[in-house]
Amino acid sequence: MSRLDPPRVNRRSFLTLASLGSFLAAMGTAAAGMLRLPNPAVLPGPVRRFKLGPPEQFSAGSETAFTDQNLVLFRDDEGFYAISSTCTHLGCTVARSKDGFACPCHGSRFNSKGGVVGGPAPRPLPWLEVSRAANGDLIVNADNEVPEGTRYSV
Amino acid sequence: MTDPSRIYRWLLLVSSIVTIAYLVGAAVRENYLAQWQTVQHEYRNILREKATDDRGRELLAKFRVEMKQASIPALATVDRCVTCHNGIDDPRMTDVPQPHRAHPGHILDKHPVDRFGCTVCHHGQGAAMTFNEAKAEDVFWDYPLLPPELTEATCVTCHDAEKLPPDQIPLLVAGMKLYQEKSCGSCHKLGGRGGALGPALDNEGAKTKHQLIMTNLKPPHTTWDWQNAHLRDPGGVVPDSLMRNPTVTRPEALALTAYMLSQWKRDVPESYLAPDKIEQKYHSLHPVPLTGEQVYRQYCTACHGNGAYTRWDKKFNRFIPAIRGASLIAAATREYFQTNIERGRPGTQMPAWGPHAGGLLPEEIAGVIEYLRTGATVAPAMVPLILQGDSTRGHTLFLRNCAGCHGMNGRSGIAPEIGNPVFQQAATNDFIVRTIRNGRVATAMPAFQRADAPALSDQEVADLLAYLRTLGEQRGQKSMAQNSISGTPSGHQP
Ligand code: FES
Numbered sequence: 160m161s162r163l164d165p166p167r168v169n170r171r172s173f174l175t176l177a178s179l180g181s182f183l184a185a186m187g188t189a190a191a192g193m194l195r196l197p198n199p200a201v202l203p204g205p206v207r208r209f210k211l212g213p214p215e216q217f218s219a220g221s222e223t224a225f226t227d228q229n230l231v232l233f234r235d236d237e238g239f240y241a242i243s244s245t246c247t248h249l250g251c252t253v254a255r256s257k258d259g260f261a262c263p264c265h266g267s268r269f270n271s272k273g274g275v276v277g278g279p280a281p282r283p284l285p286w287l288e289v290s291r292a293a294n295g296d297l298i299v300n301a302d303n304e305v306p307e308g309t310r311y312s313v
Numbered sequence: 314m315t316d317p318s319r320i321y322r323w324l325l326l327v328s329s330i331v332t333i334a335y336l337v338g339a340a341v342r343e344n345y346l347a348q349w350q351t352v353q354h355e356y357r358n359i360l361r362e363k364a365t366d367d368r369g370r371e372l373l374a375k376f377r378v379e380m381k382q383a384s385i386p387a388l389a390t391v392d393r394c395v396t397c398h399n400g401i402d403d404p405r406m407t408d409v410p411q412p413h414r415a416h417p418g419h420i421l422d423k424h425p426v427d428r429f430g431c432t433v434c435h436h437g438q439g440a441a442m443t444f445n446e447a448k449a450e451d452v453f454w455d456y457p458l459l460p461p462e463l464t465e466a467t468c469v470t471c472h473d474a475e476k477l478p479p480d481q482i483p484l485l486v487a488g489m490k491l492y493q494e495k496s497c498g499s500c501h502k503l504g505g506r507g508g509a510l511g512p513a514l515d516n517e518g519a520k521t522k523h524q525l526i527m528t529n530l531k532p533p534h535t536t537w538d539w540q541n542a543h544l545r546d547p548g549g550v551v552p553d554s555l556m557r558n559p560t561v562t563r564p565e566a567l568a569l570t571a572y573m574l575s576q577w578k579r580d581v582p583e584s585y586l587a588p589d590k591i592e593q594k595y596h597s598l599h600p601v602p603l604t605g606e607q608v609y610r611q612y613c614t615a616c617h618g619n620g621a622y623t624r625w626d627k628k629f630n631r632f633i634p635a636i637r638g639a640s641l642i643a644a645a646t647r648e649y650f651q652t653n654i655e656r657g658r659p660g661t662q663m664p665a666w667g668p669h670a671g672g673l674l675p676e677e678i679a680g681v682i683e684y685l686r687t688g689a690t691v692a693p694a695m696v697p698l699i700l701q702g703d704s705t706r707g708h709t710l711f712l713r714n715c716a717g718c719h720g721m722n723g724r725s726g727i728a729p730e731i732g733n734p735v736f737q738q739a740a741t742n743d744f745i746v747r748t749i750r751n752g753r754v755a756t757a758m759p760a761f762q763r764a765d766a767p768a769l770s771d772q773e774v775a776d777l778l779a780y781l782r783t784l785g786e787q788r789g790q791k792s793m794a795q796n797s798i799s800g801t802p803s804g805h806q807p
C-alpha cells in the first residue's frame with residue numbers, strides 16, 4: 160500500500176456514516192417543510208385590497224373617507240396617500256377631527272399625518288400602499304404599510 | 314466466478330437512486346412547476362410584452378408568482394380562480410390565450426371579483442388549483458362549473474330576469490316564454506301557482522346530480538345534461554314519468570334548461586340584491602291577475618288542449634273532457650265551472666286551482682270561466698223531467714249503458730267521474746239530465762234520447778238520475794240513502 164492511497168474506510172464506519180447522513184438529510188428536509196408552515200401561501204381572510212375607483216374622481220386637495228374599508232384617501236399636489244382609520248390602540252375607528260384624527264374609545268389623538276399627539280395609542284396610524292389596477296382604478300392595499308410621507312402620483 | 318450477491322447490491326443501488334430521484338422530482342414539481350405557477354410565469358411574460366407605458370411597467374413590477382384568491386365571507390366563498398385567470402380584469406388582455414384573457418363584456422365593472430368572486434355566477438369548485446378540479450364534474454361536487462351559455466341562469470340570484478337587458482340573457486328570456494307557451498304550469502307549481510301532477514319547480518336549479526335519476530344518461534352526469542335530455546324525452550330519462558314529451562327543439566330545450574337552472578331560492582345577503590330583485594320579491598306577494606285567456610293557456614292547455622274536443626290521453630289512460638265543448642258550455646252554469654276549477658276532481662288528474670291549492674286568484678278563476686264560456690249559447694228550454702225515478706232500476710241501466718266508460722261506481726273509468734264528490738256537488742239535476750239526453754258533441758258521450766232513435770225513455774232517465782245521485786252519498790250511508798232518495802229526484806228539479 161502506497162502512502163498516496165486513500166485510507167481504507169472499513170465497512171462498519173461507512174455504514175454508520177451513511178445512515179447518519181441520510182438521517183440528517185431526512186430531518187433537514189422535514190424541518191424545512193415545517194418551517195414553511197407558519198407562512199402559508201394564502202390566508203383565509205377576506206381580501207384587503209380595495210378598489211376605490213378611477214383617480215379622476217378625487218380632486219387635488221380632497222380627502223375621502225371609506226368607512227367600510229376603514230381608511231381615508233387624500234390627494235394633494237404631490238399625489239395620493241391613504242391613512243388607515245383603525246386606531247392603533249385597540250382597534251376602534253377614529254374620527255376626523257379639526258387638526259387630525261381622534262379616537263372615541265380612549266381618547267387617542269393623532270395629527271393629520273397620523274402621528275400620535277396624545278392618548279394611549281402606541282403607534283401612529285399606518286399609511287397604506289396605493290397603486291393602480293390594470294383598468295386604471297386606484298387600489299389601496301390595507302395589508303401593506305408604507306413609510307409616512309409616501310405619495311402615489313398618477 | 315462472480316459473487317452472486319453483487320447483482321443484489323446493484324439492484325439496491327439502482328432502486329435507491331430511482332426512489333430518491335422520484336422524490337426530488339415530486340418536490341420540484343409540487344413547489345416550482347405546479348400548473349398555476351407555470352401559468353403565472355407565462356402571464357409575467359405577457360405582462361412584460363405589454364409593459365409599454367408607466368402603468369404597464371408598474372403592473373409588471375408588482376406582479377408576484379403566488380397563490381391568489383378572492384375570499385368573500387358574505388357569500389361563504391373562497392375563489393382561487395384568479396390564481397390562473399390573472400388578466401381577468403385587465404382590459405389589455407383581450408388578444409391573449411386563455412386562461413390569461415380578460416373577462417368578456419363589461420360585467421366585471423359592476424361585479425368586481427373582490428366583492429363577488431367567481432363561483433357565485435359560474436359555480437364550480439373555487440378552492441381548486443387545477444382547471445379540472447375547478448370544473449369539478451366528478452361525483453363529489455354538487456355544483457360543477459356551468460357551461461358558458463348557461464351561466465346566465467345565475468343572474469337571477471340577485472336580479473329580476475324581466476328587468477335585465479334581454480340580449481344579456483337570451484336563453485332565460487326564451488325559457489320563460491316557453492314555460493308559459495308549453496303550459497308547464499298545468500302540472501308544475503312555480504311560486505305557488507300551478508298544477509299538482511308534477512313536482513314543484515321552485516328550487517329546481519338547486520338540485521344536485523344526486524337528486525336526479527342519471528342511470529339512463531351518459532356521463533358526465535351534470536344537472537344540465539339531465540334537464541336537457543329530460544325535456545326532450547321525459548320517459549326515456551325517468552321511467553314511468555307522467556310527463557308527456559313537450560315537443561321542443563334542441564335550442565328550446567336549452568332555453569328551458571337555463572330557466573330551470575335559474576329556479577333557485579338561493580340565500581345571498583340583502584346587500585347583494587339588485588333593487589329590482591327586492592321589488593320582484595315584494596310584487597310576488599301581490600301578483601297582477603292574468604286574463605282568462607292567459608290563465609287558460611298557461612295552466613290548462615297541457616291537458617285540455619284548446620278544449621273544443623275530448624282527447625284520449627295515453628299516459629293517463631282516460632279521456633280528457635272537452636271543457637270548452639259546445640254542449641258543455643251550453644248546459645253548465647258558472648257555479649258548475651267554479652266548483653270544479655276551485656276544488657278539482659279529487660282522485661283524478663284534475664287538481665284543485667283555488668287560491669290555497671293551485672294558487673289562482675278569484676279574479677283569475679272568474680276570468681277563465683268567462684273565457685271557457687265565450688260563445689256559449691243559451692240552452693234551449695228543456696222539457697222538464699217530472700217523473701220519479703227508481704235507483705235500483707237506475708243501477709241496472711247504469712251498468713248496461715254507462716259503466717263501460719264511467720266505471721262501475723262512476724269512478725276510475727276512462728271517462729269523467731260522475732261519482733266524484735265534486736261533480737256530484739257541482740252538477741245540477743238539470744245539467745245531468747240534459748247531458749244524458751243530448752250527449753256531448755265532439756266527445757265519446759252519445760245522446761241517449763235522440764229525436765230519431767230514442768234509446769232511453771224519460772222514465773229510464775229519471776231512474777238513472779236517481780241512481781247517479783246515490784253515488785254522491787257517503788259510502789257508509791249508501792244503502793240507507795238509496796231507500797230515502799228513491800223516487801224523489803224530481804224534487805231537485807230546478
Ligand atoms: S382604541 Fe383608540 S384610544 Fe383605545
